[in-house]
Amino acid sequence: MTLLKEGLSFFIVILIVFIACSEITRHLPGDPIETILQDSASKVSSEELKKELGLDKNGFEFIRYKIDSLIRFDFGKSLISRKNVLDLIQTRLKNTAHIVFLSFILGTLFGLLIGIRSASKPLGTCWKLSSIYSALIASLPTPWFAFLILLTFSIWVPLFPLSQDWVLPTLCLSLIQAAFFSRLVRDRVRDSLTKGAAQAARARGLSEKTVLLKYALIPVSGILLGYLGNTLGVLLGGTFITETIFQWPGMGLLLVESIKQRDYTVVEGTLFFAASFAWIGNRLGLYLQKNLTGRMTE
């Protein structure tokens, strides 16, 4: 029953997101068709465009048309290149997934290492360094941080190409993710170490490594996995700045380019996918946090 309820709420939210994204063209200033033809310099006729975007329908008919489009995964055609929007997104999504999954794994491992090391010795050197690291990363604007990486590894020390390479965007994303994740791990593991189970384990003579991993890290892994689930969704849906700076041909760059070119159909499709990933990541994170926290504590 819970699964059915979750599935239904998931579908309803996705449908609302889909319709909300589709509303962009309906709510353009002035006459939407005129605005689109002017802004995008599209060669399509206004009648054809009206039918393609569903702007000849209103109210319940429009919603029914949108539900039908969602079920068929039909996002229409690009106003400029006239290519299928879904095909464009699929190609770019593979590139985004490439850097996101790599950076996610690297960032998680690095963050876990720093977090556990800091938590084992509060106010020690590693604790202070990790505080400075996370504070610095939190205060660096992402564009500027990416500039620094580009300057350092492509211009001053030319190890990697300036654009269209996966290494630097992956490095950028993983360093950012590691900073926030290490802070969370450090705080949660530190809290967990002050509880009875960890102290009792120490009193029984267990090694510090066992106390840290079994009695401090595992009880809080539900929260950590919840955070990671949420982060994955946000990363898949939102690497706009990183992809723009490193000119990595992913979904984020596609969205930014299509907004500038006023290619509204591509904007709608990409926004829908980005929002859906963020939503799925958030639900996954909540599910992991809710279901694993109690079990891990037991």
Next chain:
Amino acid sequence: MILKLSKAWLIFWIAVCSLFSVLQLSLRFQLEYALKLGFDSYGRNLFVLIPQAAFKSLVFSFAAVSLTITGALLLASVISLSPKSLKQLLIIGLNTLLAFPSILIALGLAALYGPSWWTLMGALVLGLSPELALLFIYRAQEVLAEDFISAARAVGASSFHLFKAHLFKEWAILIRLKLPSLFSTALLAEASLSFLGLGAPLESESWGLLLAQSYTVLIEAPHIALESGIPLMLTVFALQVMSDTIYFSPNGSRR
């Protein structure tokens, strides 16, 4: 020590930005200091341009944070006073909205209305208000469940009196806790969205537009990127330090 330095930097930087924006600096002054930081790709003196751009970003962020807090307070007040079933529905709606990153809302607005200060403002307020409103609502629920509230209600205290006497005080404490981090989030969001060309209009000046300009000449003139980014980084860092000092006690545990 770091807190004192952070406060000193904030006061110094805000004073410099205000001065450079308000005063008409003499040509002699500009020429005398022109070589210190160099020029941007349009030939404008960076020594003067960076504080002026920073001033606009700071004023904008301050306005965005004020609107966000006002919006969150209104939302929280309305939801807290709503009947139970409607309250649950509205809280679910806010939680659903929170699942979507605010940058997506910003991009959607930019696609609809094009880049402008109002688009940026709308995006920030829509992105930050739900989280703040939920914080206010949960705190209100905690306070309203206390025994002294039940006692006050039993002797006939109205909802408005309870709000005025207890809730607003608690909410004021929350605002004080969240203010530095809200301000730093607004600054970073403005820089990021203006960098993408989806925030501040291109003819104006802002930190984000300076970063966007520096990207196009990164190889030939990296000094533009470095010099425009360092004050922004220091300002946000100072705000983060202030936020952390409010949240955490000296031994590393949460207050």
